[in-house]
């Protein structure tokens with residue numbers, strides 16, 4: 001009995017040793033097959049599941065998109081930012097990481113890849129975060145968004161914790177995650193310049209192909225109000241207006257207005273409209289969303305773009321008169337006129353018929369494009385109130401071409417004329433570009449010429465820019481005076497030509513009148 005128990009003891013010892021050897025070999029083999037990660041992760045899942053048998057755990061899932069995928073959820077972004085830190089601290093445990101460029105050009109921001117899990121501690125409780133994504137369904141029953149199917153992966157974070165920690169996690173930990181996440185986002189924030197010309201949001205089959213409708217680069221424009229030449233009083237007024245907007249959250253809520261403001265910047269090319277937008281963005285520390293309207297397919301897509309913008313941003317549509325087909329009304333009018341004519345019994349010839357077909361085709365084409373009413377709703381419709389703290393800027397060289405509805409107050413609240421270089425702006429540019437002032441002997445000559453001739457700040461700035469090592473304030477101001485003199489001569493020659501043409505026209509008209517009077521006299525004589 002003793003011997004058999006001894007033997008059984010020896011045997012079980014041998015079996016255990018053999019199992020250990022086999023396990024070690026298997027483990028090393030798995031390691032060499034790079035499967036350790038798989039087992040490592042699953043053993044973690046396993047241990048958590050085992051723990052759950054003793055004390056069940058709960059889960060909270062944070063989806064990347066809420067509200068029917070209209071907008072990335074703030075909670076997801078905050079959790080993502082929070083987990084960047086947790087991932088960095090637990091880097092040894094997380095084997096698959098995603099890297100994005102950091103503010104610091106030598107560093108990368110690391111976050112965990114899909115199906116990775118990271119543990120976090122909070123007031124003695126342990127929680128686990130799992131990142132995962134779900135593939136769209138293959139049966140074509142993908143969820144619909146704005147009437148179109150979605151093919152993109154859906155991304156999630158799942159938080160697991162033990163039931164006994166429920167109150168702590170829901171009541172304290174989750175708010176802590178959101179707060180910390182926001183702080184990380186502010187710390188890592190880089191201002192961005194977004195564009196809608198990514199073309200990868202809707203694929204050729206009309207499927208939502210994923211990602212944002214916007215793509216971006218880091219916004220690094222050097223222009224500030226300190227280097228923008230314009231009438232100082234006007235500049236001050238604009239800066240005060242921006243301050244009032246930025247600090248106006250309570251005011252907008254009190255009067256029941258959406259927290260947004262429209263600016264219309266108009267004036268000839270080179271007068272600083274785009275420069276002003278950069279200065280505004282730098283002053284307010286806002287992101288810029290630059291909409292290329294001609295790349296937006298429908299009003300619905302325009303709305304989607306708006307919804308995906310974040311607060312503290314400037315939404316820009318440059319050269320609005322060129323991007324938008326404001327001729328729709330005129331075409332309709334033409335068609336109505338044509339219909340009227342045909343009612344009157346006027347027979348259309350073949351050419352006219354084909355012309356009207358062409359118009360119809362044009363109208364069909366324009367029906368798939370953004371319309372004026374789409375833009376009006378975009379700026380001032382119900383959706384425009386989503387979010388808040390947004391500035392919308394339109395620029396144009398031809399303010400007179402714009403539909404009054406587009407630029408009425410409430411849509412474009414502040415109209416700013418960017419005009420030719422005045423003496424004040426010239427004084428400013430001379431100081432900034434040449435570190436010179438009114439006392440320079442050529443300043444007076446250039447200033448008096450600027451009172452007579454229209455020259456854009458862009459042209460003045462170009463003349464004041466030293467082009468080589470030998471150039472200084474004297475040579476630059478001399479070049480400017482010469483350019484202004486040439487511009488003056490050109491303007492005088494043009495004026496003389498126009499006057500001559502007008503005089504000729506008048507003379508021609510007078511000749512005709514005289515001939516008509518003579519003819520009448522002749523008739524009377526008869």
Ligand SMILES: Nc1ncnc2c1ncn2[C@@H]1O[C@H](COP(=O)(O)OP(=O)(O)OP(=O)(O)O)[C@@H](O)[C@H]1O
Nearest residue numbers: 227228229230268269270271272273274275457458
């Ligand atoms: N008021 C200004 N102060 C300082 N620089 C200016 C000013 N206006 C124009 N510039 C300079 O001229 C260049 C052209 O200006 P900008 O692109 O802002 O003109 P714009 O009004 O937007 O022209 P466009 O109507 O053709 O788009 C810029 O590089 C800028 O540095």
Ligand SMILES: [Mg+2]
Nearest residue numbers: 273274275318
């Ligand atoms: Mg411009």
